[in-house]
Structures are given as structure tokens and as C-alpha cells.
Amino acid sequence: MATQSRTELLAAYRTMATMRAFEERMHIEFAGGGVPGFVHLYAGQEASAAGVCANLTDHDVLLNTHRAHGPAIARGADIFAVAKEIYCRGEGLCRGRGGSAHLHDTKNGLxxxxxxxxxxxxxxxxxxxxxxxxxxxxxxxxLVGDGAVNQGVVSEGLNLASIWKLPLVVVVENNGYGEATAAGYAIAGGGIARRAEAFDMPGVQVDGSDYFAVFEAAAAAAERARRGKGPSLIEVEVTRFFGHFEGDAQTYRSRDEAERARRERDCLANFRRTVVAEGILDAGELDLVDTDVADLIDRVYAEAEAAPYPPDDELMEFIYADSL
Amino acid sequence: MPRMRMNQAITAAIRDEMAEDDTVVVLGEDVAAAGGVFKTSVGLLDEFGPNRVRDTPISEMAILGAAVGAATTGLRPVAEIMFVEFFGVCLDQLVTQAAKLHYLTAGAVTVPMVARASVGAGRGFGATHSQTCETWFTATPGLKIVSVWDAAGAYGLLRSAIRDDNPVVFLEPKCAYGNRGDMVRGEEGILPLGEAAVLRSGDEVTLLSLGQMVPVALAAAQMLEAEGISAEVVDLRTLRPWDRETVLTSVARTRRAVIVEENPASGGWGHEPASVIGAELFGELLAPVHRVTTPDVPVPFSRELELNYLPTPEYVTSQVTSLCNTARSPHPWWEEPS
Incomplete structure (x- = not known):
């Protein structure tokens, strides 16, 4: 069982509920044509980022994936600025230069x-x-996905981290598909976590619908890194509730896969069931969080949609660190 | 004034920056214990220790990736990619990450790193280890690109590159590593990025060059003088950002421009200055802007072929003479006139 306090657990629930509500709303807004560009939604994977980030401080650096919204929220980035960035606005987290996939926040180690x-x-x-x-x-x-693990740079990085005993934790969110290609088809060797053994580092596989399992695995790996013992790899098994990107017809998976995941592998429902059954938190206070979050998300989207775009005269900014 | 070989000057530049700034670190293949395959980091391991001078496995993606990660979190890595061709396995880390992060983060992070590599033909290294490949990098805003050929330039520009808060690709012709030259060590020897150098004054034609074609252009200018043609020689030094002002000022006066390049004619680095010179000075030119390049062929291994491949001072001289006498671009040696 987790070693987190009641307050920390309530905060973890709030973080996950915020990620979920943010993405459910994004799905609707995207379908309505209001969201520019291209978005990859994190819904279904919340316990992964929440469980990992609960073990990090502002001094730590989380290198995000393109499925970026959830981890950015979990890292404590200003959710209003996150939404504005996705909406390409000048007050966005990266002033409209990064977009959905490239959310960056130095002060929060994102x-x-x-x-x-x-x-x-x-x-x-x-x-x-x-x-x-x-x-x-x-x-x-x-933070990388299952689709990344067959890239050579991952092997090179795991090897370098191991020979230099670097304080690095590699978290692979395995959502079953690298874009549209099944992980079971694409990944040789009997699983991602097993690859860690080849690089002489601990590799564990955890159930990403279980916040507590993720938290404990991340705590152990972070502790090992902080003590100078070297890198670790954690494979988090998750299910994404939406497609690879919004607009993905998902012809590569059965129609009911995501629905079944929502019924059977929902990390938020699992979290609620556990903390209520164990008497750590009560259903009423979790409901209150849900209400709060719903109100927050309304305000976040309203503000993002109304925010100004970056001015045209800023087009040539941020190319070089000093003026040429 | 000390004399040094170019590889010693490179070592000295890294050493002096490491001594001044303890965030400067060196990483690459064989850079620590072996002192670099071209002896460009000899003695650094002994002086600064294994935490700051690190041998890596043959893992170019990890080398440049780690350099980017370290540069965005407080270090100033000097990464060595042994041959410029090996950027082919790690262009993603350079072009899509190093060059983009400052922009993507709206300036929240800087990426102060140098990626050094050997370039160029002339040493029998064959098709896969003898190119210059500048144009792999030139179309990427966010990168700076420097090419050197002598001790003083290598020292002065590398110190600036290490101090720069942007990712800098630093190209070193492998045939020039042994070149001995006068140099100024210390702060006074530092040369700014983005500034070309007029190495020889002349009135009738500007020879614009870079890297190991600079001494070829200088030798050609000497020969041209004997033929009664006064040539100015400009060493561009930095390809991005390139010094338009110095180049245009020179060509506005000489009214002829010849760009001497070590790269295939199609798609070489000279297209960019040629295009700008043509656009800016169209009505004032006495002849078309002309490019002297290598042929569109991989760098040959055989020494005889390789020597023919590279522009020589004699060839540059004949091309410039023809241009000045006819006001038409001469055909390259490998093309029959139509």
C-alpha cells in the first residue's frame, strides 16, 4: 500500500481527475472543430503520469512525450497556459510556439x-x-511510449545511462499501440521491461490502471537514482481511451476495446474504489473534487478560447538565444 | 606569437574554455583516454578528469541527445562526431531537438552546445568519410555553422562557439589538422561568429570561400596577380548566420564574385550567397556570379581521382581568368561546352 498521506492522495485524485476532464473536454471541442492542429489525448493513462510525478521535485526533469497534456498537468504546469498553448494563443505555456505536443515549463521541471x-x-x-x-x-x-522502444536511440540511451550509472528513470507507457501498430507485433523479446536486463538495470512492469502500483515502482526507481545506484526502467501498461490522435478512425482495434477499458481498467475508478474501501478518503470529498474540477475545466476552456493569438510582429522571435 | 597546428589550437580552445567555465564538458568517441582520433583533445582528461571529459560508446544519437539534454539543464557540452557523415545517424538530435528547443519553449531554455566534426577530402578516406556536408545543416534556423582551416581561426572561433548560447556545428577539415600557423592565445585571440574575414585585398574579383578551400583561393589569388587580375579573398568562416555585409561590400566594389566550394555543384553551400549577391547587386555586376565546386560525384578513394575531384589553385585561376575575360561563367572541367 502507498506511503502517501491522506492529503497527498486527495491531491493525486485531483490531478488525475483534472487530466481526465481536460481530455474528455478536448475530445468534444476537437470534434466540434474548435481545436487547431493535431492533438494526442492522454485519457486512460492518468495513473502513470500522476504516480510518477508524485515522486518528483522541481529539481527533477521530466522529458515528456507528444501525448503531453496529462503529464504537463501532473507536473504542475498552469492548466490555463496549457490550454492556451494547445489553442495557439500568445499567453500559452510556450507562447504558441510549441503546441499540444511540445508543452514545456522549466520551473516545474517539465x-x-x-x-x-x-x-x-x-x-x-x-x-x-x-x-x-x-x-x-x-x-x-x-517518459516514452511503447512505439519508441524500437528506436535505436532508446538502446543507445539505456546503454549510456547504464555505463555512466546516471540518475535516470525511463518510464515506458505501453498503451498497446505505436500509433496504429500493435505492440505485440512490433516488439520482440517478450516485453519491454525485459530489455532492461540487457543493460544491467532493474526493469519492472506495472499495471497502469493501479495508481498505487505506479507510485511504488516510481518511488523505488527514483530512490535508486537519487542514491547514485543508476538507472531503472518501468513499463506501465495502460489503455488509451481515444485514438492515437483525435480523428484516428482506429480501424486497427476492436470497437469495444476502449469501452471495455473504461469499464474494467479505469485508473480513476480503481483509485476511488480503493481509497474508499480502505477508509482513507470518503466518496463525498472525491465528489467535491469532481465538482471543483468540472468548474475549473469550464473556466480553462472559456479563457483559452477567448485568449489573443501571438502578435504578427513576434514571428521572428526565439530563433536564436541572442540577436544576430 | 605562438605557432600551433590546427588540432593543437582546437585542443587549446577547449582547454581554455574548460579552465574558465566549469560547466564546459567534452564527450565523444575516443576523446578522453585517446585524446581524440585527430588529437584534438590531448591532455584534457588529465587536466579536467573523467567527469568532464568522457569517452562514449559508438552511439552518435546518445552523444548528441545527451549533449542537448545537458545543454538545456546547465552544462555546455562540446560533443565530437568523428566524421561529419556520422551526423547522418543523429540529425534528429541536432536539427529537430538542439535547433528547435529554444524556439519551441519560447526562449525558456537555451541550448549552448558545440557539435564538432572532421570534414573534407584529400586524405584518402573515401566516399563515406570525406564529404563536407554543410548543406545538411544550412536550412535549419536555430543552428549556427562554422567552418575553419587554420590554427588562429580554429582557436578563436571555437572559443566563441563554446561561449555561444546556441547549438553550433563546428566543421574541421581533416587535412588541415596538421597545418601550422601563427595564433593569438587568450581573450585577444577570440573571433566572433557571424563575421567574415577579408584575407587579401583586391579590386577585380572577390573569391568567397570557406574551410580548406580558403588556402586554395589564396593561392589562386596569388596566381591571378601574376596574370594581372587583382583578386580579393573573403573567408566566410560562419555559414549561418553568414556575413552579408562584408560579402556584399566586397563584391559591390570588385563587381565580380567567384565562390570556391568543396562540395558537389548541385546543392552546395554557395547557392545561398550566390543568390543573394545576384539579387542585391544584379545591375552592378560585370559577370555572372560563378561557383567553382567539385563535380556531382561521391568523393573518390583513389588518390589520383581524389586530387582531381578537389578544386586546385590552378583550376580556380583558370576559371576566374575565363570569367574575367569573357564575362560568362566558364563550364566546369567535367562538362563539355554545349
Whole structure:
């Protein structure tokens, strides 16, 4: 059972409920044509980011994936700025330069996704090296998906992290599909977690519908990294409730797969059932959180939709760190 | 004034920056214990220790990826990619990550890193280890690109590159590593990025060049003088951002421009300055902007073929003479006139 306090658990529920509500609403708004560009929704995977991020401080660096909204919220990024970024607004987290997939927030230790999907592991090596060299006490967490693990850069990064004993935790969210291709088809060797053994680091597989399992695995890996014992790999088994991207016809999976996951593998419902059954939190206070969150999400979307776009005269900004 | 070989000057530049700033770290294949395959990091491991000078496995994606991660979190990595061709396995980390993160984060992070690599033909390294590949990088806003050829330039520009808060690709012709030259060590020897150097003054034609074609252009200018043609030689030094002002000022005066490049004619780095010179000075030019390049062929292994592949001072001289005498672009040696 988790070692978190009642207050921390209530906060974890709030974080997950916020992620869920944010994405459910995003799904509706996207379908209505109000969301520009391209979005990948995190609904169904909330316990992964929440369980991992509950073990991190502001000194730690989380290298995000392109399925970025949930982990950004879990890392404590301003949800209003997150929404505005997705809506391309000038007050967005990255002033409209990053978009849905590249949410970045230095002060909360949230690093923008790298688009090549597996590179977070290599970048994480560098962030871990910098933390150790500079003595910040921080660690790096590279969040990647199952689709990334067959990229060479992941193997290179795992190897480098191991030989240099870097304070790095690699979290692989296995949602069963690399875009539209099944993980079972694409991944050789009997599973992702097993690959850790080849690099001489602990590798565990946890149920991503179980917040407590994720939290405990992440706690152990973070602790190991902080103690200078080197990197670890955690494979979190999750199910995404929506497609790879919004608009994905999902012809590669059965129609009822996501519905069944909502019934049987919903991390929020599981969390609620556990904490209520164990008498840690009561249903009433969780309901209150849900109400609060619903109100927050209404305000977040209303504000994002009304926010101004970046001014045209800012087009040439942020290309170089100093003026040329 | 000390004299150094270019590889010693590179080592000295890294060493001096490491001594001044303890966030500067070095990583790459064989850079620590072996001192670099081209001896560009000799002694750094002994002086600064294994935490700051790190051998890596043959893992270019991890090298550049780690450099990007470290650069965005407080270090100044100097990463070595042994041959420029090996950027082919890690362009993602350079072009899509290093060059984009400052922009994507609206300036919240900087990426102060240098990615050094050997370039160029002339040493019998064959088709896969002898290219210059500048144009792999030139179309990427966010990157800076430097190419050097002598000790003073390598020292001065590398120190600036390490101090720069942007990702810098630093290209070093492998044939030039042994070049001995006068140099100024210390703060006074530092040369700014983005500024071209006029190495020789002349009135009738500007030879614009970069990397190991600069000494070829200088030698050609000497030969041209004997033929009564006064040539100015400009070393561009930095390809992105490139120094338009110096180039346009020179060509506005000489009214002829010849770009001497070590890369295939199609898609070489000279297209960009050629296009700008043509657009800016169209009515004032006495001849078309001309490019002297290598042929559109992989770099040959055989020494005889390789020597023919590279522009020589004699060839540059004949091309420039023809241009000045006819006001038409001469055909390259490998093309029959139609």
C-alpha cells in the first residue's frame, strides 16, 4: 500500500481527475472543430503520469512525450497556459510556439517532447549527467511510449545511462499501440521491461490502471537514482481511451476495446474504489473534487478560447538565444 | 606569437574554455583516454578528469541527445562526431531537438552546445568519410555553422562557439589538422561568429570561400596577380548566420564574385550567397556570379581521382581568368561546352 498521506492522495485524485476532464473536454471541442492542429489525448493513462510525478521535485526533469497534456498537468504546469498553448494563443505555456505536443515549463521541471519519440531517453541521459555534475540532487525521468522502444536511440540511451550509472528513470507507457501498430507485433523479446536486463538495470512492469502500483515502482526507481545506484526502467501498461490522435478512425482495434477499458481498467475508478474501501478518503470529498474540477475545466476552456493569438510582429522571435 | 597546428589550437580552445567555465564538458568517441582520433583533445582528461571529459560508446544519437539534454539543464557540452557523415545517424538530435528547443519553449531554455566534426577530402578516406556536408545543416534556423582551416581561426572561433548560447556545428577539415600557423592565445585571440574575414585585398574579383578551400583561393589569388587580375579573398568562416555585409561590400566594389566550394555543384553551400549577391547587386555586376565546386560525384578513394575531384589553385585561376575575360561563367572541367 502507498506511503502517501491522506492529503497527498486527495491531491493525486485531483490531478488525475483534472487530466481526465481536460481530455474528455478536448475530445468534444476537437470534434466540434474548435481545436487547431493535431492533438494526442492522454485519457486512460492518468495513473502513470500522476504516480510518477508524485515522486518528483522541481529539481527533477521530466522529458515528456507528444501525448503531453496529462503529464504537463501532473507536473504542475498552469492548466490555463496549457490550454492556451494547445489553442495557439500568445499567453500559452510556450507562447504558441510549441503546441499540444511540445508543452514545456522549466520551473516545474517539465521538458518539451522531442518528436522523434525515443530521444527523451538520450536527452534524459544529458539532463541526468548535468544534475549529477552540477550537484543539484535532481534526477531525470524520460517518459516514452511503447512505439519508441524500437528506436535505436532508446538502446543507445539505456546503454549510456547504464555505463555512466546516471540518475535516470525511463518510464515506458505501453498503451498497446505505436500509433496504429500493435505492440505485440512490433516488439520482440517478450516485453519491454525485459530489455532492461540487457543493460544491467532493474526493469519492472506495472499495471497502469493501479495508481498505487505506479507510485511504488516510481518511488523505488527514483530512490535508486537519487542514491547514485543508476538507472531503472518501468513499463506501465495502460489503455488509451481515444485514438492515437483525435480523428484516428482506429480501424486497427476492436470497437469495444476502449469501452471495455473504461469499464474494467479505469485508473480513476480503481483509485476511488480503493481509497474508499480502505477508509482513507470518503466518496463525498472525491465528489467535491469532481465538482471543483468540472468548474475549473469550464473556466480553462472559456479563457483559452477567448485568449489573443501571438502578435504578427513576434514571428521572428526565439530563433536564436541572442540577436544576430 | 605562438605557432600551433590546427588540432593543437582546437585542443587549446577547449582547454581554455574548460579552465574558465566549469560547466564546459567534452564527450565523444575516443576523446578522453585517446585524446581524440585527430588529437584534438590531448591532455584534457588529465587536466579536467573523467567527469568532464568522457569517452562514449559508438552511439552518435546518445552523444548528441545527451549533449542537448545537458545543454538545456546547465552544462555546455562540446560533443565530437568523428566524421561529419556520422551526423547522418543523429540529425534528429541536432536539427529537430538542439535547433528547435529554444524556439519551441519560447526562449525558456537555451541550448549552448558545440557539435564538432572532421570534414573534407584529400586524405584518402573515401566516399563515406570525406564529404563536407554543410548543406545538411544550412536550412535549419536555430543552428549556427562554422567552418575553419587554420590554427588562429580554429582557436578563436571555437572559443566563441563554446561561449555561444546556441547549438553550433563546428566543421574541421581533416587535412588541415596538421597545418601550422601563427595564433593569438587568450581573450585577444577570440573571433566572433557571424563575421567574415577579408584575407587579401583586391579590386577585380572577390573569391568567397570557406574551410580548406580558403588556402586554395589564396593561392589562386596569388596566381591571378601574376596574370594581372587583382583578386580579393573573403573567408566566410560562419555559414549561418553568414556575413552579408562584408560579402556584399566586397563584391559591390570588385563587381565580380567567384565562390570556391568543396562540395558537389548541385546543392552546395554557395547557392545561398550566390543568390543573394545576384539579387542585391544584379545591375552592378560585370559577370555572372560563378561557383567553382567539385563535380556531382561521391568523393573518390583513389588518390589520383581524389586530387582531381578537389578544386586546385590552378583550376580556380583558370576559371576566374575565363570569367574575367569573357564575362560568362566558364563550364566546369567535367562538362563539355554545349
Amino acid at each position: 521538458w518539451a517532447a522531442n518528436s522523434g519519440v525515443g530521444s527523451g531517453v538520450a536527452l534524459g541521459c544529458g539532463a541526468a549527467l548535468a544534475a549529477r555534475t552540477r550537484g543539484t540532487g535532481g534526477i531525470a525521468v524520460a
